[in-house]
Amino acid sequence: MDRLRYNTLRIGIAVFERLRLRLTPAGWLILGFWLVAGAMGIDPTQSTAYQAFGLLTGIWLVSLCSLFFFQPRLQVSRRLPRFASAGEPLRYRWSIVNEGPELADVILRDSVEHRVPSYELFCAANGYRDESRTFVERFFGYGRWRALIRRTAARTEFAEVPFAKTGARVEAYGKITPACRGRLELKGALATRVGPLGLMRSLVMIPVPDRVLVLPKRYPVGRLDMPGSARFQPGGVALASRIGESPEFAGLREYRPGDPLRRIDWKSWAKEGRPIVREYHDEQFVRHALVLDTFVPAAREDLFEEAVSVASSFAQSLLTQESLLDLLFVVDQAYCVTAGRGLGTSEQMLEVLAGVQRCEDQDIATLEASVARRRDVLTGCIFILTAYDEARRSLVASLEAVGVPTRTFVICEPGEGDPAAWGPSVRRLEMGRIAEGLAS
Amino acid sequence: MGSVCTEVGNGTDRRGVGFLVTPSKLPPGLLGSAALFWGVEAGLVLWAIPSALFLEAPRFVSKRWSLGREDFNRLSDLCAALFGVMAVISYATLEAPEAILTIFRFGPLTLLPIILGQLFSERGRVDVSAFFLALRRQAKSEGISWELDLGYPFLASLMLGAASGNPTGFQFYGGCTIIVGIALWSIRPRRFLTFRWAGLWLATALIGAGVIETIQVGRVVIYRKLLDSYIARIGPRVDPTRAPTAIGRVGRLQQSDSVFLRVRPAERGGSVPELLSDAAYDIYRNREWAAGRNDFKSVLASEPVGTWDIAENRDEKAAIIVSKSLPKGRGLLSIPYGTHRIGGLPAESFERSRFGALRVNGGPSFSEYRASYWPDGFSEAGPESGDLKLAGEEKVIRRIAQEWGLTKLPPGKAIDAMLAHFSENFHYSIYRKEEAGERPLEEFLTTRRRGHCEYFATTAVLLMRAAGVPARYATGFVVREQDRYEEGFVVRGRHAHAWARAYLNGKWVTVDATPASWWPIENARRSGFRPLLDIFDWMRYRWSAWRWRPVEENKGIAWWVWVLALVAGFIIWRNFRDWRPQSADDSAVFFEELRLGLDSELLTLEAAFAERGDGRRLSESLRRWCNRKAGAAPSADAELWRRIGALHERHRFDPKGLIESERTELGRGAQRLRPEKVSS
Structure with a gap:
C-alpha cells in the first residue's frame, strides 16, 4: 500500500508542479470553469453550458498557440556569494544581456534540482514525521511527503526582469532559501512570460549552472562557561596542526647532558669549540574539543541534522583568536578538524560540517579512541550526542575521569530520556525547541 | 488604486492610510452586469437586480467593516448552509440533471453573503481558510494566511448560473464572450x-x-x-410501429448483460409469468415487421393516482411488480398477456394499442408498476385481414407449408406439426455480423436451418398464416433468471425474445418456435465480470427505487426537507445572533500624529532575551521575533507569543492604539514570558 501511495504522490505531484509552472491563478480558475462547463454541457438540450465550453476551448487553443511565440535570446549570469545558510534567504543579482527582440513582462526564476524523497525515507517517516492536517492527507501520505520535501527543497522566488531593448544589459535580484545544508546545485534560469490572455506562461530554460555551499543552520548560543585553564601544548600552535616537532626557536645555549642530539647546532660548536644546542619555546593555550555524534540511524535523519546545527552553532561561537577548537567525528574513519589561532577559521569548520554525513559502518569505539588520543591536551570538551546510552556515557566518563571538564548536549524527542539520571553536566535539547535549550 | 493590506502575521504595516480599499480588481460595473446577465438567462431577474446593486454599491458607498478571519468564517458557514439546503431540496424534488442545473442556477445567490462581505470589508480580501475546516485550524495555530480576491470566482459562478437556462439561441454565447473578455482584458499583460x-x-x-x-x-x-x-x-424491439428484425442487416444484435427489468410477484408466494410482452406487429415487408395501423388510444386514469384500467370489470387474479427505467418518463411497458390494470404509475398520459402495447408519457424516469393480469388471458384486439397476409418470400413460405403438410391439417395440429419440424430439424444460433442473403427466409428454411429467435418467430408467423391461422409477430422478454439480491427475477438485454401469437379457438395464444436451447446458448455468453457488475446494477436499482418512490399528491416536499431547512436555519441564527461586525474608520486621516508606544513591555522582554543571546536579530522586526519564539515555544505559550507580538505592533503603530483590556493583556503576557534567571 505504501508503494502505491508513494508512486501516486510522486507522479501526481510532478504533474501538479508542471501545471503550477504553466498556469497562472487565472488559468487555474479558467481550467475549473472549463471542466465544469464541459460536464454541464454534455446534453446541449438542457443548458447552454456547451457554449461556454466552446468559448473556453477557444481560449485554451489560443493560449497554447501563444506559448510558442516566446523565444528569448538572453545571456544570463549570476553573482552568487560563496556560502549560504540553511533556512536563511540568499539574495543575489542576475545580470541579463538581451540579444533578441525587446524584452517585457519577463520573470526569471532559478531552477534547482528537485530532491524527491526515496521510497525508503518515505516509509521510515511513517508515524514519525507527518504534517497531515486531515484524514485524507494522512491516508494518502501527503503529510509525510510534505514534511520530507520541506526539509530538503530550496524555495526560489522569481525576479522581475526590467524592460530591455535589444542589446541592453539589465539586472534583477533573485532570492533562494535553502532548506538544508550541503551543496546546492543550480541548473539554470527559467525565463517565463505570461501569454496574451493571462492564463498560461511560456517557459524557456537558460542553462546557467552554478553551485553554492549551504552551511548548516545555526542557533544563538548562550554563554558557555567551560572550567579549566590553558594547558601545556607540546610543540605549540604549529605542532597542533602537524605531525612531528616544529617548535618556535628561542635561542642558543650550552649543551647539557640529556639534550637530544638532534638539537645540537653544529655550526655554533665549530665556532665556539664546545657543544651548543638550539632552544625552543613551548606554548600554553586553551584547546577545546567539539565531539559530534554521527552514529544515527537513517530514520532519525532529522536528529542528526539538528546535531550538526548545534555543532555549527558552537563552532561559530567558541572559535576565538585565543583558543583552538578540534572538531571530532567519524564517518568512514575518524576525522579531526582544527581551527583557531590562525590554523583555520570558523568558515572552514562550517564548510566541513556542511558536508558531514552519518556514520553507517563504524561504531562509537572509533570515536572514543579518537577522543582518547587527545585527552592529554584538551582544556575542555563539548559532546553533541543524539542519545545517551551506555556507550556514550562511557565516552563522556572517559574524559571526566582524567579531569577534562565536559559539557554534554543530548538531542532527543520531547519526553524522551531521563535528564535527572544524566547528571548536571548533561543538557537535554528537545527537537523543535533547540534554540530555547541553547539560549538558556 | 488605494491602500493594499498585506499578509496577516508577517509584521508588515499598512500603508497609504486614508484611501478606500478598491473592492476588487475587476473593472467597474462588470460584476453588476454579470449579475444582470445571469438574472436574464436564468430567469431570476427579480433576484438579479438587487444583487447587482449590492455588488456595485461599494464603488459609491464609503462605509466599510473591519471583518477578520472569524467574521469570514461565519459568512462562509452561512453560504455553506444555504448551499446545502438548496442542494438537498433540489435533488429531493427534481430529476438528477434538472436538480444539478438548478443548483448552478441558484448557486450565485448562496455565495452572495461572502462576496458582499469581501466587497464591504476593509481588507478587500478573503482568507482561503474560511472555506476549509482543516485550514482554519492551521491558520489559528500557525498564524499563516492566504488571501484571495473572490471577485473572479464569483464571476465564474454567475456565468455558470447563466448557462443553466435558456438552451436555445446564441445570446448566451454573445454575453459570455463579452463578460469573460472584459475580465481577461483586465488581467492582460501590459x-x-x-x-x-x-x-x-x-x-x-x-x-x-x-x-x-x-x-x-x-x-x-x-x-x-x-x-x-x-x-x-x-434488441430492436422498442418501437411499436417499426421493429427491424435484423434479418439481412450487419452486426445489429449484440445482446447486453445489463439488467433491464426486475420482476417479482405482487403477493408473497405468487407466481410470475414467463413472458413479458412489449409490442406486436402484423405487417412483414422488406425484412421488417411493422404495425399496420398505429392506433394508440388514451386510457383514462383511475383511482388511486397512478392506476389505469385497461379492461373493464376484471377481478385481479394475479399481479406482478415490474421495475423498469423509462428514459425521460416515456416508453413502452413490459407486461404479461392478459393485463387488465396498471397501478403505481403516475403519468401525464397512458395509451394502449390494438395489439395490447401500453405506452406512457410524462411519467417518472424509473417506475415500479403493478400489472394485474388474468393468466391465460389476452388483451389484444381480434384478428384482421392483415393477420393472414403473406409478403416478401411468399412463394417459399407456401411451398414449405405444403411440404410440411400444414395446409391440410386443422389449425391446432398444423401448429403442432410446425413446431415439431422446427424442433427436430432446426437449431438455434447466435446471430453474427454477416450479410444475410437476398432471400433470408428461404435460406433459413431450406439451406441454413439455423438462426436466432427472430428467424423462428418470423417464419412461424408466416407459415401459420399460410396454413390459414391468423398470426402476429410479438417481442418482449423471457423471465427466468432468479434475482441474486432481491426477491423475484432479473431480466437482462440477453433475455429479449421474439415469438409468434396465433389466434386459435377464439383467443390469442403464444407460439414459441425457437428451440429451447436458445436460453442456455445465450446465457453462456455472459461476461466474467457480470457478478461484479450486477452489484452495481443492484445498487443503482436500489437508489432509483428510493429516489422515485411514490409521493402522494397533496404532500409536496417531503417532511424531512422542512426539518433540514429548520435545523439549518437554527444553526445560522445561532452563528449570527451575537455577530456585531466592527465598523472601520474610513474617514480620511492625514498626517495624524502617531503614538510612540515605546513603553511596551515587549521591549523589556526582548532585552531580557537578548542578554541570554536569544534576542531579536538585526534584520528582524519584533513581530517576526515573536513569531519565531512562538515556533520554538510549547504550544501553551506559542499562542501568547503571537498575541503579544500583534498587540505590541498595534500599540506601537496603530493610530487607534489598544483598549485598556488589551493594554493590560500585553503587560501581563510579557511578564509571563520573561525568561527564568539561571545562576551561572
Missing part, C-alpha cells in the same frame, strides 16, 4: 495594447464558435451511433 488584444479576443471568440459547431455536428453523429448501438444491445 505589453498588449487594448486594440491589439481586442483583435486577438475576437479571433478567440470565432474559434470558440467553431468549436461549438464542431461539438454540435459531432454530437449528432455520436448520438446516432450510440443510439444504434443501444438499440442493437437491447
Whole structure:
C-alpha cells in the first residue's frame, strides 16, 4: 500500500508542479470553469453550458498557440556569494544581456534540482514525521511527503526582469532559501512570460549552472562557561596542526647532558669549540574539543541534522583568536578538524560540517579512541550526542575521569530520556525547541 | 488604486492610510452586469437586480467593516448552509440533471453573503481558510494566511448560473464572450495594447464558435451511433410501429448483460409469468415487421393516482411488480398477456394499442408498476385481414407449408406439426455480423436451418398464416433468471425474445418456435465480470427505487426537507445572533500624529532575551521575533507569543492604539514570558 501511495504522490505531484509552472491563478480558475462547463454541457438540450465550453476551448487553443511565440535570446549570469545558510534567504543579482527582440513582462526564476524523497525515507517517516492536517492527507501520505520535501527543497522566488531593448544589459535580484545544508546545485534560469490572455506562461530554460555551499543552520548560543585553564601544548600552535616537532626557536645555549642530539647546532660548536644546542619555546593555550555524534540511524535523519546545527552553532561561537577548537567525528574513519589561532577559521569548520554525513559502518569505539588520543591536551570538551546510552556515557566518563571538564548536549524527542539520571553536566535539547535549550 | 493590506502575521504595516480599499480588481460595473446577465438567462431577474446593486454599491458607498478571519468564517458557514439546503431540496424534488442545473442556477445567490462581505470589508480580501475546516485550524495555530480576491470566482459562478437556462439561441454565447473578455482584458499583460488584444479576443471568440459547431455536428453523429448501438444491445424491439428484425442487416444484435427489468410477484408466494410482452406487429415487408395501423388510444386514469384500467370489470387474479427505467418518463411497458390494470404509475398520459402495447408519457424516469393480469388471458384486439397476409418470400413460405403438410391439417395440429419440424430439424444460433442473403427466409428454411429467435418467430408467423391461422409477430422478454439480491427475477438485454401469437379457438395464444436451447446458448455468453457488475446494477436499482418512490399528491416536499431547512436555519441564527461586525474608520486621516508606544513591555522582554543571546536579530522586526519564539515555544505559550507580538505592533503603530483590556493583556503576557534567571 505504501508503494502505491508513494508512486501516486510522486507522479501526481510532478504533474501538479508542471501545471503550477504553466498556469497562472487565472488559468487555474479558467481550467475549473472549463471542466465544469464541459460536464454541464454534455446534453446541449438542457443548458447552454456547451457554449461556454466552446468559448473556453477557444481560449485554451489560443493560449497554447501563444506559448510558442516566446523565444528569448538572453545571456544570463549570476553573482552568487560563496556560502549560504540553511533556512536563511540568499539574495543575489542576475545580470541579463538581451540579444533578441525587446524584452517585457519577463520573470526569471532559478531552477534547482528537485530532491524527491526515496521510497525508503518515505516509509521510515511513517508515524514519525507527518504534517497531515486531515484524514485524507494522512491516508494518502501527503503529510509525510510534505514534511520530507520541506526539509530538503530550496524555495526560489522569481525576479522581475526590467524592460530591455535589444542589446541592453539589465539586472534583477533573485532570492533562494535553502532548506538544508550541503551543496546546492543550480541548473539554470527559467525565463517565463505570461501569454496574451493571462492564463498560461511560456517557459524557456537558460542553462546557467552554478553551485553554492549551504552551511548548516545555526542557533544563538548562550554563554558557555567551560572550567579549566590553558594547558601545556607540546610543540605549540604549529605542532597542533602537524605531525612531528616544529617548535618556535628561542635561542642558543650550552649543551647539557640529556639534550637530544638532534638539537645540537653544529655550526655554533665549530665556532665556539664546545657543544651548543638550539632552544625552543613551548606554548600554553586553551584547546577545546567539539565531539559530534554521527552514529544515527537513517530514520532519525532529522536528529542528526539538528546535531550538526548545534555543532555549527558552537563552532561559530567558541572559535576565538585565543583558543583552538578540534572538531571530532567519524564517518568512514575518524576525522579531526582544527581551527583557531590562525590554523583555520570558523568558515572552514562550517564548510566541513556542511558536508558531514552519518556514520553507517563504524561504531562509537572509533570515536572514543579518537577522543582518547587527545585527552592529554584538551582544556575542555563539548559532546553533541543524539542519545545517551551506555556507550556514550562511557565516552563522556572517559574524559571526566582524567579531569577534562565536559559539557554534554543530548538531542532527543520531547519526553524522551531521563535528564535527572544524566547528571548536571548533561543538557537535554528537545527537537523543535533547540534554540530555547541553547539560549538558556 | 488605494491602500493594499498585506499578509496577516508577517509584521508588515499598512500603508497609504486614508484611501478606500478598491473592492476588487475587476473593472467597474462588470460584476453588476454579470449579475444582470445571469438574472436574464436564468430567469431570476427579480433576484438579479438587487444583487447587482449590492455588488456595485461599494464603488459609491464609503462605509466599510473591519471583518477578520472569524467574521469570514461565519459568512462562509452561512453560504455553506444555504448551499446545502438548496442542494438537498433540489435533488429531493427534481430529476438528477434538472436538480444539478438548478443548483448552478441558484448557486450565485448562496455565495452572495461572502462576496458582499469581501466587497464591504476593509481588507478587500478573503482568507482561503474560511472555506476549509482543516485550514482554519492551521491558520489559528500557525498564524499563516492566504488571501484571495473572490471577485473572479464569483464571476465564474454567475456565468455558470447563466448557462443553466435558456438552451436555445446564441445570446448566451454573445454575453459570455463579452463578460469573460472584459475580465481577461483586465488581467492582460501590459505589453498588449487594448486594440491589439481586442483583435486577438475576437479571433478567440470565432474559434470558440467553431468549436461549438464542431461539438454540435459531432454530437449528432455520436448520438446516432450510440443510439444504434443501444438499440442493437437491447434488441430492436422498442418501437411499436417499426421493429427491424435484423434479418439481412450487419452486426445489429449484440445482446447486453445489463439488467433491464426486475420482476417479482405482487403477493408473497405468487407466481410470475414467463413472458413479458412489449409490442406486436402484423405487417412483414422488406425484412421488417411493422404495425399496420398505429392506433394508440388514451386510457383514462383511475383511482388511486397512478392506476389505469385497461379492461373493464376484471377481478385481479394475479399481479406482478415490474421495475423498469423509462428514459425521460416515456416508453413502452413490459407486461404479461392478459393485463387488465396498471397501478403505481403516475403519468401525464397512458395509451394502449390494438395489439395490447401500453405506452406512457410524462411519467417518472424509473417506475415500479403493478400489472394485474388474468393468466391465460389476452388483451389484444381480434384478428384482421392483415393477420393472414403473406409478403416478401411468399412463394417459399407456401411451398414449405405444403411440404410440411400444414395446409391440410386443422389449425391446432398444423401448429403442432410446425413446431415439431422446427424442433427436430432446426437449431438455434447466435446471430453474427454477416450479410444475410437476398432471400433470408428461404435460406433459413431450406439451406441454413439455423438462426436466432427472430428467424423462428418470423417464419412461424408466416407459415401459420399460410396454413390459414391468423398470426402476429410479438417481442418482449423471457423471465427466468432468479434475482441474486432481491426477491423475484432479473431480466437482462440477453433475455429479449421474439415469438409468434396465433389466434386459435377464439383467443390469442403464444407460439414459441425457437428451440429451447436458445436460453442456455445465450446465457453462456455472459461476461466474467457480470457478478461484479450486477452489484452495481443492484445498487443503482436500489437508489432509483428510493429516489422515485411514490409521493402522494397533496404532500409536496417531503417532511424531512422542512426539518433540514429548520435545523439549518437554527444553526445560522445561532452563528449570527451575537455577530456585531466592527465598523472601520474610513474617514480620511492625514498626517495624524502617531503614538510612540515605546513603553511596551515587549521591549523589556526582548532585552531580557537578548542578554541570554536569544534576542531579536538585526534584520528582524519584533513581530517576526515573536513569531519565531512562538515556533520554538510549547504550544501553551506559542499562542501568547503571537498575541503579544500583534498587540505590541498595534500599540506601537496603530493610530487607534489598544483598549485598556488589551493594554493590560500585553503587560501581563510579557511578564509571563520573561525568561527564568539561571545562576551561572
